Amino acid sequence: MIKVGIIGLGKMGGIRARVLAQHPAARLVCGADPRPDAFSREFPHVRVMSDYRAVLDADVDAVCVCTPNRYTPEVVIAALEAGKHVFSEKPPGRNLQDIENIIAAERRAPGLKLKFGFNHRYHAGIQEAKRIVDSGRLGRILWLRGVYGKSGGTAFEQEWRSDKALSGAGILLDQGIHMLDLLRMFCGDFVEVKSMVTTAYWNIAVEDNAFALLRDAAGRIAMLHSSSTHWRHRFSLEVFLSEGYLTVNGILSSTRSYGDETISVARRQFDSGFAQGTPREEVIYFDADPSWEREVDEFLRHVIEDTPVATGNSEQALKAMRLVFAIYENDLAFMASPSAPGAPSPRGRGAS
Numbered sequence: 001m002i003k004v005g006i007i008g009l010g011k012m013g014g015i016r017a018r019v020l021a022q023h024p025a026a027r028l029v030c031g032a033d034p035r036p037d038a039f040s041r042e043f044p045h046v047r048v049m050s051d052y053r054a055v056l057d058a059d060v061d062a063v064c065v066c067t068p069n070r071y072t073p074e075v076v077i078a079a080l081e082a083g084k085h086v087f088s089e090k091p092p093g094r095n096l097q098d099i100e101n102i103i104a105a106e107r108r109a110p111g112l113k114l115k116f117g118f119n120h121r122y123h124a125g126i127q128e129a130k131r132i133v134d135s136g137r138l139g140r141i142l143w144l145r146g147v148y149g150k151s152g153g154t155a156f157e158q159e160w161r162s163d164k165a166l167s168g169a170g171i172l173l174d175q176g177i178h179m180l181d182l183l184r185m186f187c188g189d190f191v192e193v194k195s196m197v198t199t200a201y202w203n204i205a206v207e208d209n210a211f212a213l214l215r216d217a218a219g220r221i222a223m224l225h226s227s228s229t230h231w232r233h234r235f236s237l238e239v240f241l242s243e244g245y246l247t248v249n250g251i252l253s254s255t256r257s258y259g260d261e262t263i264s265v266a267r268r269q270f271d272s273g274f275a276q277g278t279p280r281e282e283v284i285y286f287d288a289d290p291s292w293e294r295e296v297d298e299f300l301r302h303v304i305e306d307t308p309v310a311t312g313n314s315e316q317a318l319k320a321m322r323l324v325f326a327i328y329e330n331d332l333a334f335m336a337s338p339s340a341p342g343a344p345s346p347r348g349r350g351a352s
Helices: 011-022 037-042 051-055 072-081 096-107 124-135 171-187 292-306 314-330
Strands: 001-008 026-032 048-051 061-065 085-089 112-117 141-148 190-198 209-216 223-228 233-241 244-249 261-267 282-287
Touching: 001 011, 001 051, 001 292, 011 026, 011 037, 011 209, 011 292, 026 051, 037 124, 037 209, 048 051, 051 072, 061 072, 061 292, 072 085, 072 096, 085 096, 096 314, 112 314, 124 171, 124 233, 124 244, 124 282, 141 171, 141 190, 171 190, 171 209, 171 223, 171 233, 171 314, 190 314
Parallel strands: 001 026, 001 061, 026 048, 061 085, 085 112, 141 223
Antiparallel strands: 141 233, 190 209, 209 223, 233 244, 244 261, 261 282
């Protein structure tokens, strides 16, 4: 039985706690958060402290770190130094130095497991898409396009993710990093980046849109649009191959606001005049979201079986962060603006 503590008891901490509470190999022992009221009502038998160090001092084998970006590297490093296995939400901090510091701490604790929550890899639609591509039935990848958009909302400017001091950067680091991780899942490393990044609408000191072109060593190109001005939630990952294409549309969430999760699959049709521009598509629907359970189960199995972390490891986190910051740094105009990571001014659009 793996005894687990959770540091950060907000939305993500609650999701992880519900999964852990149902897992036969885990026992949720304690948690830490400055405001634990809602969590304590749902989990009255779990001891909750206000200081995360109390969780590290408790009799736990592993911790889940579900804190805002500002605190993530400090807590992850402290947990590793305390001899705890760590499952941490993404991103692994606010900048590249944060993940580099985490990796240095991981190397000092070689017997411990460290996994980051790149949850989208565990969605059934994404996993089926990867199986289709890997089967070779649609040939080789030519190019990809990923769109991940948030609608924003009346309280968007007041969320911690819009606070540069807590988040470090905007929508690309917060949500776009998931799509970048998926693009890497299909293509591997990218060697060239072209980008435009902007704060187009929201009165925040971080970006609300990022557009990027990425090219790998084989010449394959991936396009990315990460946005918090999409005015509706949208997830779309298109993979075009030499013999056809597939599109993952929607991704299941607790609110279902991204719509149904589906894959559309088609083969190119040059020899049929009536279908040349509209080939016959097969649509696969996914009604359940087992991603949270799969992800936590894999982490616990790594701990129990003492096996290397294959998905969500620190090397993948570092490479995803490098892509994020390469996109920022390629747009020199953005890097000169107050919204750029590291820029001293906290002003957003319309501020004086």
